[in-house]
Amino acid sequence: MFRKTSPLVFILASIFLCFSCVPTRQFQELQSKQQNCQDELEMEKEKNLKLSESNNELSGKLDVLNEKYQNMLADTVQLSRRLQSARERLSRMEKSNQDLLNQLAGVQAGNEKETKALLSQIKKAQNELRLREDEVLSLEKEMDTRKRALDTLQAELNQRDQRLQELESALSRKDEAVRALKQKVMSALTGFDGNGLSITTKNGKVYVSMDEKLLFKSGSYQVDQRGVEALGNLAGVLAQNKDINVMIEGHTDNVPYNGTGELKDNWDLSVKRATSIVRILVLNTGIDAERLTVAGRSKYVPIGTNASPEGRSRNRRTEIILTPKLDELFKILESN
Template sequence: MLRKEDSLKVREKNVNEISDKLRWREAKVAELQRILDSKDSVVKALKDNVTKALLGFNNNGLTIEQKNGKVYVSLEERLLFASGSTVVDPKGEEALKQLAVVLEKNTDINVLIEGHTDNVPIKGGAIKDNWDLSVLRATSVVRILTKNANVNPIRLTPAGRGEYSPIETANTAEARKKNRRIEVILTPKLDEIFQILE
């Protein structure tokens, strides 16, 4: 009889430990869900702020969309650069200044600036190839963002994708035009989530 009582106490203790662990996990899941919901509302507010700031440029080759927990600002070549150039045009510089103001106010956002090109080879000059052009264009954008607002450079990452991440794969002038762009990808920092997961 004593053995049965001991066995029952051990089982009861195990059940209590498992219940405590389940309650702890449920609390962690609820906390993660709260943070994810908060992140989604931050991303939506960020998209709205970027859209307002760049309102005057919408008909000039600019699109803004929210997907996968990020905000994507796509600026076509015609808004930013002359063909084959790495120097940002005045109209493009004005759009980037407006974007920089939003980035300055949202310090918990990491910013990836991707340069994209078409697949037509570069001929002559100091630029070696499309990959080189895409990196140099991304760097030009970073310089404008840091020059015109108090955006911490540690938050900015310029990258060149060259011709290797096209929007359109057709070998037409219209497809090539769409592929020549800068994408500014805004990502909220996920420090809170990683702390909970540890």
């Protein structure tokens, strides 16, 4: 006969099954967030590449327009000289024609033969005079056409130059904003230098890199009190600079994670550490959570060799990447 199973056994089994599902769901959610972060990072890289290519293309177009303008200007100068020469020849022809008319008036009382010869010369001179007048008229029309084309090209050149100046000015303001942001971050984190903190700029962004020893105990994703203090100071800067997007990236070395519980590997550890930092930053009500992005990079973006303890220590870090918004720059590019 079968022995009757105790209801307590069924209750304990149900509880065990429920709790065993939680880490799996959390891991799937973290994987989804990781993919979203990676996609957004790629989009930012693509935007920066588009900005660089558009700037180069605009500079190239400006060079072509400058060359075209100089060539047309040279042609216009040459045409102006031709027109001046034609006008001088026309003036000489008119004087010569007047001289012949004067001669005709003087010999009207002479013989018929001389009169016919003089009339023939006058007719020839008048025909040549008409040809010169037609030439001058044609050159004046061509000159007028060239002038209108030159004015149009000059206007386009001025417009392109203005757009390029606007773009260069916007880039300069962005670079100045990055420098100012770096200085503010450095001032806010004074006292943490040399304790696992470094602040650098690269590709128009400010990188705040914090070593594991500043934020976490080994294998943990709970932020130490010293790290909470540093993150609180940084949050104050971010709250005052609302046009800054923030990416928090967790990094590990290549040593496999052998912990227990909900963390299975370095992917989990890097994501959980980045998430822990975000939760501290958003305690500052001046920071809009929509500006924040979390990413776990595991062991795949090292900055040092994993063959030495020193290199592995450098790789176990969290990077907070601050990016000024590029809305102004993209508006200028779209207007082109």
